[in-house]
Amino acid sequence: MDAACVRSWLGEVAVRLEAERDFLTQLDAAIGDADHGINMHRGFTAVMARVGAAAEDATPGQLLKIAGRTFVSTVGGAAGPLYGTAFLQAGEALGDQASFGPRLLREALRAALEGVQRIGAASVGDKTMVDALSPALGAFELELRMGGSLETATSGAREAAADGMRATIPLQARKGRASYLGPRSVGHQDPGATSTALMFAALAHAALADRSQRFAGGARRPVSGP
Amino acid sequence: MIQSVGRAARILKALGSESARLGVTELAGRLGLAKATVHGLLRTLEAHQLVEQDLETGKYRLGPAMLQLGNAFLDNNELRARSLLWAETLAGRARESVHVGVLYGANVLLVHHVFRPDNSLQILQVGASIPWHACALGKAMVAYLDGDGQAELLAGPLPRLTGRTLTRRAALEAELEAVVAGGVAVEDQEAIVGEAGIAAALFDHRGGVVGAIGLAGPVERLLPGGPAADLVAAVKEAARGLSRELGAGRPAVPGAGA
Numbered sequence: 001m002d003a004a005c006v007r008s009w010l011g012e013v014a015v016r017l018e019a020e021r022d023f024l025t026q027l028d029a030a031i032g033d034a035d036h037g038i039n040m041h042r043g044f045t046a047v048m049a050r051v052g053a054a055a056e057d058a059t060p061g062q063l064l065k066i067a068g069r070t071f072v073s074t075v076g077g078a079a080g081p082l083y084g085t086a087f088l089q090a091g092e093a094l095g096d097q098a099s100f101g102p103r104l105l106r107e108a109l110r111a112a113l114e115g116v117q118r119i120g121a122a123s124v125g126d127k128t129m130v131d132a133l134s135p136a137l138g139a140f141e142l143e144l145r146m147g148g149s150l151e152t153a154t155s156g157a158r159e160a161a162a163d164g165m166r167a168t169i170p171l172q173a174r175k176g177r178a179s180y181l182g183p184r185s186v187g188h189q190d191p192g193a194t195s196t197a198l199m200f201a202a203l204a205h206a207a208l209a210d211r212s213q214r215f216a217g218g219a220r221r222p223v224s225g226p
Numbered sequence: 227m228i229q230s231v232g233r234a235a236r237i238l239k240a241l242g243s244e245s246a247r248l249g250v251t252e253l254a255g256r257l258g259l260a261k262a263t264v265h266g267l268l269r270t271l272e273a274h275q276l277v278e279q280d281l282e283t284g285k286y287r288l289g290p291a292m293l294q295l296g297n298a299f300l301d302n303n304e305l306r307a308r309s310l311l312w313a314e315t316l317a318g319r320a321r322e323s324v325h326v327g328v329l330y331g332a333n334v335l336l337v338h339h340v341f342r343p344d345n346s347l348q349i350l351q352v353g354a355s356i357p358w359h360a361c362a363l364g365k366a367m368v369a370y371l372d373g374d375g376q377a378e379l380l381a382g383p384l385p386r387l388t389g390r391t392l393t394r395r396a397a398l399e400a401e402l403e404a405v406v407a408g409g410v411a412v413e414d415q416e417a418i419v420g421e422a423g424i425a426a427a428l429f430d431h432r433g434g435v436v437g438a439i440g441l442a443g444p445v446e447r448l449l450p451g452g453p454a455a456d457l458v459a460a461v462k463e464a465a466r467g468l469s470r471e472l473g474a475g476r477p478a479v480p481g482a483g484a
Binding site: 029031032033034035076077078079080081082117118119120121175176177179180181182183 | 242243336346347348349351354355356386387388389390391415418419420421444446
C-alpha cells in the first residue's frame with residue numbers, strides 16, 4: 001500500500017461514515033450522548049479536507065498523522081482523542097516509508113490499539129471500540145502467521161471487527177458514559193465498536209482495490225504480494 | 227435478621243442487576259436456594275407487584291411497584307428536592323449539564339441531573355453510580371470527610387476508568403488538599419475520555435458534607451487550559467446558596483470563601 005491507497009482508504013471511510021451517520025447517532029442515543037455519528041462525520045469531513053490539501057508527495061505516515069491531529073482538534077467527546085491518538089500512533093509506526101506491506105501495517109495497528117488503551121484504559125469486553133479493534137488486530141496477525149497477504153489479512157480483520165462489534169450487544173458497559181447506565185446498557189450495540197468495524201471494512205476495500213489496480217496496471221504476477 | 231426478607235431482597239437485587247429476565251431455576255442457582263423456596267418468594271413479591279412474570283417465557287423481571295419505590299426514594303431525598311432550583315439556575319448560567327450527587331460507600335450516586343440547555347438529545351443519568359475518585363462530585367465530598375472516612379476510601383479499591391484516572395493514594399491526597407484550598411474539585415477526563423467536571427461540596431447545618439453539585443461537559447469547554455474561571459465561580463455560588471438553604475451557617479461553611 002502507498003500514499004494513494006491510504007488516501008483512498010480515508011475517502012472510503014468518509015463515504016461510509018456519511019451513509020451510516022444517522023445509524024451511529026441512533027446507536028449512541030440509546031447508551032451515550034447521541035452525537036457519535038455527527039462527531040465522526042464532522043471529523044472525517046475535516047480530515048478529508050486537510051488530507052486533500054496535503055502535499056502530493058506526503059507519505060502514508062504523514063497522511064495518517066494529519067488525520068489524527070485533525071481528529072483531536074475537531075471532534076469532541078471521547079471519539080476525538082481516541083481516534084485521533086489511534087491515527088497518530090499508526091502514522092508514527094509507519095515512519096517515512098513511501099509504501100508499506102502487511103507487516104508494517106500490523107505494527108501500525110498495534111500502535112493504534114496501544115494508544116487507544118493508554119487513553120481509555122479499556123479491555124476487550126468493556127463494550128468499547130476496543131472490542132472491535134483488538135480482535136481485528138488478532139485476526140490480522142493470525143492471517144500473516146499463516147502466510148496470508150495484505151488482502152486476506154485486512155479481510156480477516158474486517159470480519160473479526162464486525163464479529164467483535166456484534167458481540168458488544170449483550171455486554172454491560174464498563175467504560176465510558178454507557179457504563180453509568182449499568183445493566184441498561186445491555187442489549188445495545190456499542191457505537192464506537194461500530195465505527196471501528198466500519199473503518200476496517202473500508203481498509204479491506206481499499207486493500208482489494210489497490211490489488212486490482214496493480215493488476216490492471218499490467219503487471220502479471222502471482223497474487224501473493226510482498 | 228429475618229431470613230426470608232433477606233432472601234426476597236437478594237432476589238430483587240439479582241433481577242435489578244441483569245437486564246435479562248431470570249427464571250426460577252436460574253435464580254435458585256444464583257442464590258443457592260431451593261427452587262420451591264424461590265418460587266414461593268417470587269409469588270409473594272408478585273402479589274405486591276415488586277416482580278412480574280413474563281407470560282411467554284415464564285421468566286421474572288422487576289415489577290411496576292419498583293419504579294414507584296425508586297421515584298419515592300428520589301422524591302424523599304431532601305437534597306434533591308432542595309437542589310432543583312439551584313441546579314436549573316446553574317445549568318442555565320453555565321450552559322452545561324449539572325449533576326447533584328451523594329456519597330454511597332465508595333460511589334457517587336447521582337440524585338439529580340439537569341440537561342445541558344441546548345436542545346440536544348441527552349440521557350438522564352439520575353441513578354448512575356460513579357466511583358468517587360474518578361469524578362469531581364466525589365472528590366469534592368471526600369475532601370471534607372473526617373480523617374477516618376477519608377482514609378478508608380483512599381485505601382479502598384481505586385479502579386482505573388480512563389488513562390487519566392488517579393489511582394495512587396498520594397496523588398489523590400494531594401488532589402483532596404487542592405479541593406479544600408480552592409473550594410472546588412476538578413475532573414479532567416478521569417471518568418470518561420473527553421469529559422470534564424467542576425464540582426463543590428454541599429454542607430448542612432452541622433457543617434457536615436451532605437452532597438455535591440457540579441457541572442459535567444466537554445473538556446475543551448470546561449477546562450480550556452485550566453478550569454474556566456466563570457464556571458468555577460458559578461459552581462461555587464450555587465454550592466454556597468444551596469448549602470445556606472440546607473442550613474449551613476454562613477461563616478461556618480468550609481471552603482466557601484470567595
